[in-house]
Amino acid sequence: MSKYCFGVDVGGTTVKMGLFSIDGELLDNWEIVTRTENAGVHIVPDIAASILDKIAEKSMAREDIAGVGIGVPGPVDENGIVYKTANTGWGVFNLKKELEDLLDMNVKTGNDANVAALGEMWKGGAQGYQNVVLVTLGTGVGGGIIINGRILTGATGAGGEIGHMHIQDGESEQCGCGNHGCLEQYASATGVVRLANRKLAACDKPSVLRTGEISAKAVFDAVKSGDALAIEIIEEFGEYLGKGLALVGGVCNPEVFVLGGGVSKAGTILIDYVQKYYQKYVFNGSREAKFTLATLGNSAGIYGAAKMVL
């Protein structure tokens, strides 16, 4: 009977790592630098070395370790094959096999957003649920979908990529993905700024937002202080995001949507605006879905990664 497992969350700057008990207690956590040079060839050996160091440091027996879960910032399929990951420099290779060979341990792989959803289900905002959609509202919009307790990976690891659903016709600006009118263009932190700048330019109503730097936080703070123009902006934001999640809801019929990422620091006011428009657009059968905030922050990835091996 194993006692421990490791959760690894690979980012473009650092690799976050955690040692967990098999019932989900985070016993230790640390970071190493992500060495992206030379197409990221050092990253996997660095991770393996760090895990072996930790095992030695803690005098752990190998048979007490259930395995290592690892989340990566890009598509990865059910077999552990990574399909190019811009932030790490990686091309196409079998991450699972490479790490298993280095560690002689069971390794499970997943996309970071999907893995974070699993973490929130296990120990975060979606505890007790089995059908979960995690929506990460950061610089972009990421998503992770859990169906009956399992990650929806999809055919090529692109399952849950809700940020690039086409949500608006006639958008003139191009999304980072090359398309026009993606959810991410309106519902991310940069999307809130885009909506704010457009609204400010389109009218001359007074607003605290007309002085100082525009950020998603500044707009939500202005909403909380009752600024009428900021409220208009966040109504628009809420309609885009609520409509987008209504589409996801109609397809997946989740029990709960978990809102995470930097924008979610706005708090429960975010849920108020999103849920209002979710209810407007969603199919009856998926209307009962709950909305909650993510609670694990940047640690969701290591929790979910660890959960994959259990």
Add this chain to the structure above:
Amino acid sequence: MSKYCFGVDVGGTTVKMGLFSIDGELLDNWEIVTRTENAGVHIVPDIAASILDKIAEKSMAREDIAGVGIGVPGPVDENGIVYKTANTGWGVFNLKKELEDLLDMNVKTGNDANVAALGEMWKGGAQGYQNVVLVTLGTGVGGGIIINGRILTGATGAGGEIGHMHIQDGESEQCGCGNHGCLEQYASATGVVRLANRKLAACDKPSVLRTGEISAKAVFDAVKSGDALAIEIIEEFGEYLGKGLALVGGVCNPEVFVLGGGVSKAGTILIDYVQKYYQKYVFNGSREAKFTLATLGNSAGIYGAAKMVL
């Protein structure tokens, strides 16, 4: 080792039934009338009696029967609980338990569209795939989603209800579900007629469609004969459906979309128009999805129902 199983597909007029070998050969099929009176109380006993009759007729041993799968035209959850089904008169009850008690056999339940998707995966247009979206283009638009070989049921049995995704702002007509701008309003057989009538009213271009009755078949036939206005109509239809499936593709990243239902009798020309707009709107990571036509027709339901018990 079991040798046989039954597949049952409950419709509002008839219940389709099939006897299968466990490797998927349809050995016998028949129908009984769906008695919807008195809140449909006779339906489940009628099904049980018909199965017991068939077992007696074929002199089958009970231990040779793996069980009975049953698809119903409404939401049904993982536990077999049906949540009101307009076409049958049913309220809320445990279908699985009731049929198991009557038959003393293993029973599996599912929504008819989801079950049909499983049938197409097992023996129809999606053979060899494990991540499948079945799109049924009939009077309405139905959907069934298979992830890793398993039906995406969702929290309350509403998974895969893609016909009611909000796809168009500003629609004045109301959908049967109560919302406005659902995919079903444009991509069903009645949707094609709606688009055709609107196009014919909005311009005075010549078209064979200006004489005779407008139907989805008539519009597709006109496209095949090179009618310019019909082509405009089906371009519009293709854009709605392609955009809708691009949303599903971004969420689920399937290997294949299977197009079924009456509208799919138009043939491969349907795929040409849908795939063109799917490619326009979908996220890169889900661009490789294939499109194919359903091959089991009205039998997809009994195939999928049977597959559930295997």
